[in-house]
Amino acid sequence: MFNEVYDVIVVGAGHAGSEAAAAAANMGSKTLLVTMNLQNIAQMSCNPAMGGIAKGQIVREIDALGGYSGIVSDTSAIQFKMLNKSKGPAMWSPRVQSDRMRFAEDWRLMLENTPNLDFYQEMVRGLLVNNGKVEGVVTSLGIEIKAKSVVLTNGTFLNGLIHIGDKNFGGGRAGEKAATGITEQLVDLGFESGRMKTGTPPRVDGRSLDFSKMIEQPGDENPDKFSYLDITKPLTQQRSCHLAYTSEKVHDLLRGGFDRSPMFNGRIKSLGPRYCPSIEDKINRFADKDRHQLFVEPEGWNTVEYYINGFSTSLPEDVQFKALRSVEGFENVKFFRPGYAIEYDYFPPTQLKHTLETKLVEGLYFAGQINGTTGYEEAASQGLMAGINAALKVQERDEFILKRDEAYIGVLIDDLITKGTKEPYRMFTSRAEYRTLLRQDNADLRLTPKGYELGLASEKRLKRMEEKHEQAEKFVEFFQNTSVTTGEINPILESKNSSLMKQQDKMFKIFARPNIDIEDMKKIESVSNYIEEHNLDNEIIEQTEIQVKYSGYIAKEKNNADKLTRLENIRIPDNFDYSKLKSMSMEAREKLNKIQPVTISQASRVSGVSPADISVLLVYLGR
Structure with a gap:
């Protein structure tokens, strides 16, 4: 049945596997999605919801890059809430309650309508590995399927064990058997494995x-x-x-x-x-x-x-x-x-590169709960990135890595690779040091151009983003360049108990006040006329309001991110031997030798590495 060599094989069809398969196939790679049960593609194993604090930002980022999670979340939604609206826009997080059956059905139909994507239902029990390079998978029937790269997204199925009181039995989730064979082979290949637990309510x-x-x-x-x-x-x-x-x-x-x-x-x-x-x-x-x-x-x-x-x-x-x-x-x-x-096997993610390719086996990628994360959104974003990078590697194109100031996805992967995790990792806004830049409203402005370059985001998506950006920028300029008289603005300020203006001033200055919002500004005739003449929708108006009100915070974070980028540009030679840096602490040498960070910035975020250790490394590198 399988005479051809696939570009990418994705093992597992949960949220990570589904996004990985869609990304690789949409980038033109001949892709095979192998799962134990085709009826359970993108199954919501736990709660029937997508998004939430920080997770909603991730879904928006997946959508901006050209992934499917945002679209399916919309088509299967039964309720929508924007969380944290009482706080600043960096904290606003969209969340939908989903129709569980429709969510899985819509995912399957979208995948079936994706070109370059084949499906096969069977358990994968092992990998084909030769001279440190993956060459495909072996199924439980002993069928060998060849591939240039493999993405493992096994979720909770690797030696899964379900517990209810004093009873336990093997299973990947309720009513489904566990997957065996892969953990043991990976450990034989030199990988370190561990066990994690998650649970679900009645x-x-x-x-x-x-x-x-x-x-x-x-x-x-x-x-x-x-x-x-x-x-x-x-x-x-x-x-x-x-x-x-x-x-x-x-x-x-x-x-x-x-x-x-x-x-x-x-x-x-x-x-x-x-x-x-x-x-x-x-x-x-x-x-x-x-x-x-x-x-x-x-x-x-x-x-x-x-x-x-x-x-x-x-x-x-x-x-x-x-x-x-x-x-x-x-x-x-x-x-x-x-x-x-349920208890299941995972592999500490410090064994991965930032592309989610394993350091031990070339062409082998891990995504989702196999990396120690929890949550549909965290899994889906890793699947997307693994699928993208697997396709890029086969196509001999440059790898795709998102930095911490570019996306929550970048924060998630960098945290996993540099810090590792001993408990299921969940994303929070507090994990992102640049969360004012990484808002849910601007994920398209940040990432759609990148998705378009990859071949994932469509030209229609790019044009829509460019129009939104242009209209918001012009509306901000309107507030910067247009003055308002005391007669127009003081009655509005008085109604909001805000200090009155003594002379004519630019609207931007008034709009930037914390207690003045767009509904107040719309009471000024020139503002309401501008919105009507340019047919501005709520998305553009909201984007403008955030740009005006938080311009100082945004500029400060951009400046800090630029400083970080300078450290990101200082690369460390491959397979660098830190043990020869005797002035560096023993803990730092051990951890850096294990993780092998690519840049100085990544090295600085490794747990146990101090600023003094980084100074030693910079001196050695001649910086």
Whole structure:
């Protein structure tokens, strides 16, 4: 069946694998997507939602580069919210509640309509490796499929072990078997592996819930969307989520099962996600709190299945059931399935280059939870970058790496490669030192030109971005160059309790005041006329307002990023031997020899490397 040699084989069709396959194929590489079950492409294994704090920025970045996650998030959305609107725009984060079944279906149909992409359903049990270079994969049937590069996106399937109370069984997720063979081969090849844990809550029948006892959580009044393309539209109707709370009674019932919990009796030894703890972990760590929030999330437009966000657990099913029935509104709850924890193999990401190619095997790339991350968005962004770089390598083109001041994706990958992770890594805005530059509203301005150069972003996408940029720049110039009289502006300032103007001044100065917004400025006739004459949409108006109000912060961050770029340009020779730098600390020598950073800037971010160590390295390099 497989006589041809593929350019790229992607193993696994979760969020990472789907983006990797789409990217490689759209860049013109002959690509094969191999998965254990073609019915579960891009399955939302955990909560039915995309985006959130920092994660929403990542989805926008994927979309700006030409990936599919933003489009599918829009077409399958049942609710949209812009989080953190009370804070500055660097913190604004889009999030959608998704129709789980439609999300997977839309992903599959988009992939099936992608040229250069083939599909095959079977488990991959090993790799073909010759002289330190990957040459393809071997399936469970013993079929050898040749390829010039391979991307592994195995998620939680590598030797996956599911725990429910004192029971455990092999599986990659509920109802699906684990993948075996790959970990053992990689370890034989010299890779270091580890174990991680994640969990998921029970799914319940919405017909058995009393929503009148819960707090309704509707979507935004004027919903936005993820994709910058106009092929998707904002929602005109939405489904609400609901908020419920645990209680001391619930906590006592849960504690009664701790002796049968794999988390507390030692059966689970691996670390779970710090920022998405199980309910038993919460009541243990935060013993002073008498209640915790539960977000009751619908799984789709028409299904009665609900996801109980905040009740992730591996406790015995009878304990889960009794405790949940003691939550207000859940007195008659019926389970679709209990919650569970899953342990799986991962490979510390310090073994990768910034392209996500492994250092030990040429042409082999890792993306997603195999690298120790958690979350659909983190996985999808890695898949996109691995797919891009696998295609570029085969096409003998320059590698594609995003810097920390260019994208959250750049921050994510740089953190993984230089710092590694011993617990599931999740992205936060606080991880990005240039978050004022890396906003959700300007991901297209930052990344679409790069996506176009790669052959991923279409010309239509590029032109739309250029028009948005040009119109926003002209609107900013309008405020910089147009004056406003005291008679026009003082009544507006008075209504906002803002100090009055004593003489005519430029609008930019007034608009930059923190308590004056675009709705106030629209009350000035020349502003409303400009918006009407130029037919400016909300996206351009919002972009203009941010540029005016945060111009000082943006300029400061750009200046800091430029300083960092100078260090990024100082390259370190390949396979540099740090052990000969005796003035450098022993810890720094050991870690730098292991990670082999490419630039001085990357070396400075390695955990355990001090500024003094960097000074020694700069002196040695003649800088």
